[in-house]
Amino acid sequence: MSAAREQAEVVACFVVSEAQWRSHDVGDRRLAFLNRCVQALAVELAQLGIPLRILHVPWFRDVPEALIALLRREQCAHLHFNAEYPLNELNRDRAVARRCSREAIGWTRHHGSVVHAPGSLTTGSGGAYSVFTPFRNRWLAALAPGMLDPLPVPGAQASGPAAVSVDWPLNVEDDCAEDWPGGERQAQRRLHDFLDAHAGDYGEQRDYPGVSGTSRLSAYLSVGALSPRQCLHALTRREPIEESSFATELIWREFYRHVVVAFPHVCRGEAFHRQYDSVRWEHAPDQLAAWQAGETGYPLVDAGMRQLRTTGWMHNRLRMVTAMFLSKHLLIDWREGERYFMQQLVDGDFAANNGxxxxxxxxxxxxAPYFRIFNPASQGQRFDAKGVFTRQWVPELAAVPDKWLFEPWKAGGVTGYPSPVVEHAFARQRAIERFRGVGDAGTAGNKRA
Ligand SMILES: Cc1cc2nc3c(=O)[nH]c(=O)nc-3n(C[C@H](O)[C@H](O)[C@H](O)COP(=O)(O)OP(=O)(O)OC[C@H]3O[C@@H](n4cnc5c(N)ncnc54)[C@H](O)[C@@H]3O)c2cc1C
Known part of the structure; x- marks a missing residue:
């Protein structure tokens, strides 16, 4: 927007592609949150005299045509747009750019959702990174002075304040408006509250789901209501980026964006390491349903899944535990879980979710190497030792003493709470054997246990 305002008077536009988004499993919560953010954006832009047009174009393939028509109607000579990186989005943006060029309309692609644009960081041999730590080192080394400075708010247009009328075409269920108010101002407030309270102890606290130690900025970052530059700029006033665990997580986010561009087969539902596409997965609809409902009999897994189903957000530690449980203990194809997460998450984001x-x-x-399989009981004992989080989400276990909380079957079970859907030692061995058949046991992986 700032770049466009430097050139001329501007008209803003947001394209809603409901049919395409639904085909990507984007859920109601994310769409409702997006709506709130677009409404808030419309109000802020209107104060600058910038009208916001909503284009409802159900499928990406029709976006170039609709955009050109709008550009003509509004007599615009140049299109500025913010890049999105999954394959279908990339192809849509390429088609838009080609069409603009054909129509002699200028266009500029911006990379506001990342610090370093995908493709701009390469290994010594010129390839894309597929391992996080060297990517992070390169990402840090490529930071140039001023790169994180916020852009100025665009100047107001001569026409004076614009009317706010957002014709939002989607009618969706919304049960998380209170937890996730929309807009950049809300995001900025959350960012600064988080940094004031937790910048110093994020590294120690971020793994404990019972502690409110993470930023809960993911939904804002995923829809572009907040940028990683804004987060990192605010952070640098408190601690050096190279030493910050919070910055490292933002770099993970960026890593996965670079991955989807460099290795687009992951956008086609394929495993990054293609040999794992021949893993023989179990067809177990009852177990999948138990996992989705938070009824597996493993308290930490169930607590996480119930948090997701009820609130649309899940703590990162639990995303790892529940995802590993589905793909290893139940040996259910990870794509089933990826899809379910996207449908439920308010922060559903293809690159981060797939990664x-x-x-x-x-x-x-x-x-994680396939033979390193989280034991859900020990994960509970380690990351929710007092059971604060688990008892909140699995109230059936409220009276179970800490000692048995994560293995209630050892105390003879609990009335009203299911027995484990699968036995840990058996499941672990089965997964290792199934993966060993196709995998390369030597993969070093990145330890997050
Ligand atoms: C199976 C699985 C699925 C996931 N799906 C998503 C998803 O759909 N959308 C999403 O935004 N994140 C996803 N994550 C990453 C992570 O769990 C969330 O970003 C994080 O829990 C959001 O909470 P927060 O904002 O409090 O994070 P914080 O801990 O405060 O981190 C700050 C920001 O860094 C980014 N971030 C943090 N951890 C990661 C990570 N491991 N990978 C990529 N980015 C990260 C997020 O943008 C986050 O808001 C997933 C992780 C796993 C293991």
Whole structure:
């Protein structure tokens, strides 16, 4: 927007592609949150005299035509747009750019959702990174002075304040408006509250689901209501980026964006390491349903899945535990879990979700090696030792003493709470054997246990 305003008077536009988004499993919560953010954006732009037009174009393939028509109607000579990186989005943007060029309309692609554009960081041999730590080192080394400075708010247009009328074409269920108010101002407030309270202890606290130690900025970052530059700029006033665990997580986010561009087969539902596409998965609809409902009999897994189903957000530790449980203990194809997460998450984001699932299923770029399988009971004892989080989400276990909380079957079970859907030692061995058949046991992976 700033770049466009430097050139001329501007008209803003947001394209809603409901049919395409639904085909990508984007869920109601994310769409409702997006709506709130677009409404808030419309108000802020209107104060600058910038009208916001909503284009409802159900499928990406029809976007170039609709955009050209709008550009003509509004007598615009140049299109500025923000890049999105999954394959279908990339192809849509390429088609838009080609069409603009054909119509002699200028266009500029911006990379506002990342610090370093995909393709701009390469290994010594010129390839793309597929391992996180060297990517992070390169990412840090490529930071140039001023790169994280926020752009100025665009100047107001001569026409004076514009009318706010957002014709939002989607009618969706919304049960998380309170937890996730929309807009950049809300995001900025959350960012600064988080940094004030937790910048110093994020590294120690971020793994404990019972502690409110993470930023809960993911939904804002995923829809572009907040940028990683804004986060990192605010962070640099408190601690050096190279030493910050919070910055490292933002770099993970960026890593997965670079991965989807460099290795587009992951956008076609394929494993990053293609040999894992021949893993023989179990067809177990009842177990999949138990996992989705938070009824597996493993308290930490169930607590996480119930948090997701009820609130649309899940703590990162639990995303790893529940994803590994589905893909290893139940040996259900990780793509089933990836899809379910997208449908439920308010922060559903293709690159981060696919990266997280492929990490957990050991099929990904820098994944957990297949033989390192979280034991859900020990994960509970380690990351929710007092059971604060687990008892909140699995109230059936409220009276179970800490000692048995994560293995209630050892105390003879609990009335009203299911027995484990699968036995840990058996499941672990079965997964290792199934993966060993196709995998390369030597993969070093990145340890997050
Ligand atoms: C199986 C699985 C699925 C996931 N699906 C998504 C998803 O759909 N959308 C999403 O935004 N994140 C996803 N993540 C990453 C991570 O769990 C969430 O970003 C994080 O829990 C959001 O909470 P927060 O904002 O409090 O994070 P914080 O801990 O405060 O981190 C700050 C920001 O860094 C980014 N981030 C943090 N951890 C990761 C990570 N491991 N990978 C990529 N980016 C990260 C997020 O943008 C986050 O908001 C997934 C992880 C796994 C293991």
């Amino acid at each position: 997280g699932w492929q990490w957990s299923a050991s099929t990904g770029t820098d994944a």
